[in-house]
Amino acid sequence: MPIRRLPDHLINRIAAGEVVERPASALKELIENAVDSGASRIVVKLVSGGIDRIEVVDDGCGMKPEEMALALERHATSKLVGDDIEGVETLGFRGEALPSIASVARMTVESRVRGADGSEGGWQRVVDNGAVEHEGPAALPPGTRVVVEHLFERVPARRKFLRTPRSEYAAAADTVRRLAMARPDIGFTLEHDGRTNISVQPGEGQAARVAALTDRGLIENSVVVDYDRGDIRLEGVASLPTFNRGVADHQYLFVNGRPVKDRLLIGAVRGAYQDLLARDRHPVLALFLTVPHGEVDINVHPAKTEVRFREPGAIRGLIVGGLRHALDEAGFRSVQRASAAALGNWQAEPVGGGSPTAYPQAFQQRPAFFTPPPLSSGSGESGAEPRVWEQSPDYRPAPEGRAEAAEQPVPRAVDHPLGVARGQVSETYIVAEAEDGLVIVDQHAAHERLVLERMNRAMAQGGVASQGLLVPEVVELDESACDNLESRISELAEMGLELERFGPKAILVRATPAMLGAGDVTGLVTDLADEIAAYDQALSLKERLDHVAATMACHGSVRAGRVLSVAEMNALLREMEVTPHSGQCNHGRPTWVKLGHGDIEKLFGRK
Template identity: 75%
Template structure:
């Protein structure tokens, strides 16, 4: 087979396969062009999740007709004034985006330079179909319609409109965080998703685009090491999420997804978070251009550092320093519990206690010591009463306590595989004595598995009993999270969680699974939205239900730090013995360990 030169339209389609993977990829290129053009405001409008329509309007420098024609040719760019690609400071510089998008969609460009007339050009899947004057304010308007409409092999691999829309929102949010000096507006099918004004400070911009509670539950970062600098916002360890979708990483103002940075972030939080929890952070790394290579991926989402150990140390050191300064701070959540103070002194007797021992007490005291009534003479009583009355200030009222119903002695350990409870350590671990050794149980992990298995059985039997809330709880989420929950309302109702859409960015909780008790409703719904974001499309219905049930079980289980009675500990042990898979929690961690008698004897040198 002889070698031939590929035609131009096929070259552009091949290039589009590298640059334009999905609507979010095209949107990223267009918004980056607007930022590089010096825009102070950027308006993005989407239709059908970006598959049907992408419109980007900016007030940047604009293009004249000759520049517009050149911009639609491959490898034509204004962002490399010289050949020093290692020192590039703009977001885009390859010159592939516009011709690649125009080869697989209908692309219309309208642009106007200040002090000149506007011009427009329309390209339909690689062919120029119209051009002429256009009336618009200074800046550029680009409209992309019917992406991959004539490339069915690519179109069929796109995901649902909702999933593509979520990816587009993520792209715009990351670029908006990188440039708080630029105002951003995002609309979808005529509905406003978010709008942030230009000129915000970085923490305010990050909080506005992630979670408004982040502002009160985070620390600022300003750290230097060598020629590198780390800035941004880091959430407190207690302000975490179920998946890592709220980790935003930037290098020299460029949003990236780099394994080195993610690994360093995990290392900084490793002893402060459970393995299945993830911090909320926005980290901005600034370093000289020659220290980082941004030209290692066509979409410019990956970078390569000249000194990776420096960057890793910068992130770990900067985060640890900021979190250490936060001290004992923890996440501030609204308190729904109405605390009630109990009286600290007993009810007063007919004659006050201390008055009975005053020197001028009217009568002598008598008591019964079991052998008959005895009486003190008035002088003896007054002498003792005088001493007690004078020392009354050094006494405190008797402590109050509640009496518990007497219970039978614990059963013999020989009857049960996990033994019987003997106590609790650190309000977290149950200590049980078995016939053949000592058993330690993680109460939270064990109860989490038990609740999950109960919920699975209830779902299999036709539904989980629900508990209606006296006052429905409003949970604020981002629009994509609400969309995911709304799409699964029926499945969640089968598991006892009754939800209702409450505006674009909120869900109304009317009932929760009865077996979860009075748990954290806001945390439960937030984690469910995260779980659906991570697994919704890739898993079968049964697997999705299992993930949702596991998340609910985690929120409904006995927490570490709760003091349990002996009866409660024994009840937990007995249920573990008859529950399948109770040896590990929903996240794969062991729920109990056993020290055999022989192991204990070895510890003390008896063997």
């Protein structure tokens, strides 16, 4: 078969196949053009998920009639100055978007130059599947309006691969959401089938814009990321570990203002949250990376959704370091979701009318200092029956001087963010009074996190101190588990656990980490053997320190069911206040929740 040149209409179809995969792809190109035009407001209207109609209206600089005709030709662009394709600072630059879309749909482009006087109005150009159908004057305010109708109507091979309108709309909404996050200085509106689904105003802060487009609760349950390393800067917002989702659909990465989908983000985020989240949970975040143009290649994918970094390892390290630094600054913060509604509306209206008889007998007021007098033998005669004093409800013993054990005064709740311990519930939860409400702490989860952070600090300072056992303990395991532990004896010794092989199916434990004490040694060694067997033998324990240390911390923490004194409870609260990440346990669950005064008042019908 001889070689021949392809006709223009077929070239445009091929280009459309690279650039326009679905309505969301066409919408992305149109919005990027609107952003590059200097618009302050962009309105998007979709019909049937964009399959039947896509409309994008902006108030940007607009185009003259001759510029409009040129824009609809292939490889014509106003965004590339000179020949330096690596120095592109705009979103679009290939010049393929408009002609590619116009080759597979009916496109109407209307534009009016901003600042034009009354003699120079707008202009319209209609292209139907690559053929110019009409052009002439149009009435519209300064800016540009692009309408795309019946996408792939004459390309049935492509149209049959489109999904349902609902699925196509979901992809289009995600495109609008990502572009709106990147530019909080621009207002965005998205309408679908006549209903407004997204509306954000220009001038919002970055964190507020991200929260408005993802989850409103992110404002109170996130940390601000602001980190730089040389010429590379990382900014954004990331959720606390306890504010998470079951899927990673709320994770966004922007490179030089361009939304990208990169596997680098997934790996870096997982590395930053590795000891803060369970494996099946994912944080909510948006990260904005500013990189010198020479360090990133944006000309990798026709749709410009992927980039290539010159030094991907350095970028990953920056993302992990920036996120860890921001999460460390969060301290003991935890997600705030406790409310009266969460506890259940078990009391629909106030009880009683102020009279003591309106309350159950058990709740009626009793004398505060009632103490019955000691038993006495009435007449003092030998063998006489002792006489018991009758208890009087109004009896109050006279004050008397007596020696009592000295106790420290109870600290004031206002002096501590997590309040002052007032008691323990079910030998599991610490109840503390704070200035602004009631704090409930899961003692096991909280102490587990504290022990893990102590181990991490000790490892960073050269190793964990060990405490020798008075009588070494023998732990029986299967032979393969003993082999796994024996191969890691030197590494475990750095973590304070001293082991020795004791026959083919036993391990001798001579010392445990000092901070853990000599608790359930058998359970600890068994779990560590399972942990080591679960991952590649080529990895060192330091590379898997998060799992190993978390296993140790779990066995060395205060268990549920243990009675704590008030001093122990307060000591736990004070350490939580100064320990990073103490707002969540090693598995990502919250260690404490707060019930505000307003929520308590709602429970009792006072509000």
